[in-house]
Amino acid sequence: MNRFDLLNKIQNILKDNLVICNIGLPSQELYKINDQPNFFYMLGSMGLSSSIGLGLSLSQNKNVISIDGDGSVLMNMNTLATIGNRAPSNYTLLIIDNGSYGSTGDQKTFTDENTSLKDVAIGAGCKNVIECSGDETVNELSKAIKDQNNSYVIISKINSGNIKIDPIPLNPITIRDRFRKFIGIVKYL
Amino acid sequence: MKISKKIIDNLKKGGVDFYLSVPCKLLANMIDILEKDNDVYYSAVPREEEGMGICAGAYLGNKFPCIMMQNTGIGNSVNAIVSLLQLYQMPVVFLISYRGTPGEPVGAQGGMAKITEDILQTLRIPMLHCSSENDLEKISTFSKHSKVVESPVAILCDFNLMKDDK
Numbered sequence: 001m002n003r004f005d006l007l008n009k010i011q012n013i014l015k016d017n018l019v020i021c022n023i024g025l026p027s028q029e030l031y032k033i034n035d036q037p038n039f040f041y042m043l044g045s046m047g048l049s050s051s052i053g054l055g056l057s058l059s060q061n062k063n064v065i066s067i068d069g070d071g072s073v074l075m076n077m078n079t080l081a082t083i084g085n086r087a088p089s090n091y092t093l094l095i096i097d098n099g100s101y102g103s104t105g106d107q108k109t110f111t112d113e114n115t116s117l118k119d120v121a122i123g124a125g126c127k128n129v130i131e132c133s134g135d136e137t138v139n140e141l142s143k144a145i146k147d148q149n150n151s152y153v154i155i156s157k158i159n160s161g162n163i164k165i166d167p168i169p170l171n172p173i174t175i176r177d178r179f180r181k182f183i184g185i186v187k188y189l
Numbered sequence: 190m191k192i193s194k195k196i197i198d199n200l201k202k203g204g205v206d207f208y209l210s211v212p213c214k215l216l217a218n219m220i221d222i223l224e225k226d227n228d229v230y231y232s233a234v235p236r237e238e239e240g241m242g243i244c245a246g247a248y249l250g251n252k253f254p255c256i257m258m259q260n261t262g263i264g265n266s267v268n269a270i271v272s273l274l275q276l277y278q279m280p281v282v283f284l285i286s287y288r289g290t291p292g293e294p295v296g297a298q299g300g301m302a303k304i305t306e307d308i309l310q311t312l313r314i315p316m317l318h319c320s321s322e323n324d325l326e327k328i329s330t331f332s333k334h335s336k337v338v339e340s341p342v343a344i345l346c347d348f349n350l351m352k353d354d355k
Contacts, residue, residue, distance in 0.1 A: 043272070044271070044272020045242065045245075045272045048269060050242075051239045051242025051243045051245075052243070053246060054242075055207075055243035055246025055254070059246065059247045059252040076238070079234075079239045082232070173278060176277045176278070176279075179249060180249060
């Protein structure tokens, strides 16, 4: 299973929740599968999906899923400590760990060698850290969303590999405003 | 404490209700005030760039965020400012302790001080430079300006303004 297969499998869970999606191929694949106003596609700032989702979950009550990658989490590992100490129960971090920098040509990341993001997350103080296969991810993510009392970090171990895909045609303000309209903040659209 | 209280009062008057900080001794009193304030959210964060991301999320969730940091933090955050906060036009207040300005005892802080305003100018971030107590009155209007123009703004607080705020 690669990232595109996994994103397809978890569509039904994502469509009802606020989703912050990592820059590059993850966002492009998600857009292609089923574009939704409640999906915030990152067009820059690699590494910050986990952090943006955290800020969003702290400031309103709907469930938030941050979709991140192993390369991006390695770039911003300090935020796992913030999540470990501050994440509210409506926050779930889904790390799609394919051991490679998919968007830049599948160069290997350190999770393909000695680094375990599960161990890093636990050491950083994160609760409910689950490492699972791509197939198990649907069930684990679904349980995490239903649990109203706890935040989760799910590390989904999948294969590398990408599909051919175009950049997202949406302009950033459109992404921003329709997302905030979905939450109920923007009224003028 | 008087200066720090005035800064926080003016930020709150400007609508800021979500605060993060990467600590600085010049920000210590403000952090103390915010930790005891139940009307607003406050947390420390390990790194400024990450804080930019959390502020972006807080804005999406209808908060008006502020990140407090040393001027060195701007250097840590340039890409996040440009390709997140500015790309999506998100209002965030940067409350910056301006280390390396006159009065600063640590010579090594001078390097970032020399280029801080150049960086902010290059990024086209509106600046409010506070060097005396009177300047602090402008903070609430300046914070509101961030929302009106949908842009991050920077408030620079000089070393000498903050150092004796016991």
